[in-house]
Amino acid sequence: MIQLVRGFRDILPGEIERWQEIEKTAVSLFENFGFKEIRIPILERTELFARSIGEDTDIVEKEMYTFADRKGELITLRPEATASIVRSYIQHKTYAKDPVQKLYTIGPMFRRERPQKGRYRQFYQIDVEVLGDESAYVDALLIFMLVTLFERLLVKDVSTHINSLGCSKCRPDFKAALSEFINSKSAALCSDCNRRKDRNPLRVLDCKVPKCREAMKDAPSILDSLDSDCQKHFDDLKQSLEDLNIPYIIDKSLVRGLDYYTRTIFEIQSRYEGAQNAICGGGRYDNLMKTLGGPDLPATGFAIGFDRLAEISGLQSTDLVKRPDVFIAALGEKSISKALKWSCRMALEGIYAELDMSGRSLKALMKRADRMGAGYVLIIGEQELMDGSAVLRNMKTKEQESIGIEGIVENLKKVLLK
Ligand code: AMP
Secondary structure, eight states, X not given: OOOOOTTOOOOOTTTHHHHHHHHHHHHHHHHHTTOEEOOOOSEEEHHHHHHHHOXXXXXXXXXXXXXXXXXXXXXXXXXXXXXXXXXXXXHTTHHHHOSOEEEEEEEXXXXXXXXXXXXXXXXXXXXXXXXXXXXXXXXXXXXXXXXXHHHHTTOOSEEEEEEEOOOTTTHHHHHHHHHHHHHHHGGGSOHHHHHHTTTOTHHHHTOOOHHHHHHTTTOOOGGGTOOHHHHHHHHHHHHHHHHTTOOOEEOTTOOOSSTTOEEEEEEEEESSOGGGOEEEEEEEOTTHHHHTTSOSOOEEEEEEEHHXXXXXXXXXXXXXXXXXXXXXXXXXXXXXXXXXXXXXXXXHTTOOEEEEOSOOOHHHHHHHHHHHTOSEEEXXXXXXXXXXXXXXXXXXXXXXXXXXXXXXHHHHHHHHTO
């Protein structure tokens, strides 16, 4: 028996309806805000992720699915979507037509993390990006859209956490202060942190190892080192969130597991999920475009963890599963072949008619209709064919009526639309 690869999973009917509903709700909301869909490839050159996410991050150091293809070129299954969207914007010179692009994409990402509850090696993200706009109001708009989406999906007990990471002008001062603090704590830090602390001290703030978290809890905050432009940007964000009635928490210890962030960063956290409580992460990445060889244009965005969102959404899958409008219990070869034509015509008319072609007994078919939650059962056998009328049973009231075979689709429609 061949089993799934560890950390990968199937999303089965019964569960998928909730995913479909989430996707529909998200797409309709995003489109009302003027976002357009973009589809990017699942495979990219490894260098794209190494340069954007950062060589010293967990993702690039140990989690990417990287292979040499047949010609020896290194390629990687995408661990996130932002880098590819930026690559596409640069490659197609989209900015020449209109620098401001509002895009979304939904699909699988791959990271070889330790599998545990809420953490998969193939997981899905709903990714939204605004390229070419540096305004803090855009960040506020993204957060407003997110909070609205979560409300529509009946997600409860989530909070919005924000922080600023400053920019390349004010961050060096902060990094120096942070490095000094880290060096004073190095004995208490894990080996990864000790290895990364000189090249990339911010990574230490992001370490999930409990003893590192404890050692870093009084670390200096970047919010004390912001220069006047970054301070104004952060103040504008806070003011806009207040104007939009979005409650938020300023979280000085918030950093992100990817190197490209600048200024605004944010997370939506759920109270229920324990270690996996981040449902969505995002922020600005004003330097990424330039780092990847494109124009010096700012950008901002977020990625929602679809798997976690599906888990905490209050949508009930059972309410979303499509039930047959009518289940056709056809008894005998002749009835089945007649009913095949009817069920095809009904589908074209927008009626979901489930035709059981197994030739099993009426008792077995009635049981199946019941299990599927059919509204009606249409019973048709040799006798009914001869009489020119089938039996229609209302599964809720248990009432039965006879329904003419001549013009059966129209006759059925009349009953169903009653
Ligand atoms: P990131 O791209 O790391 O900022 O992650 C954004 C969101 O994706 C997180 O808040 C999670 O909800 C989700 N996510 C990240 N990694 C995983 C994973 N391995 N399994 C499931 N969801 C994930």
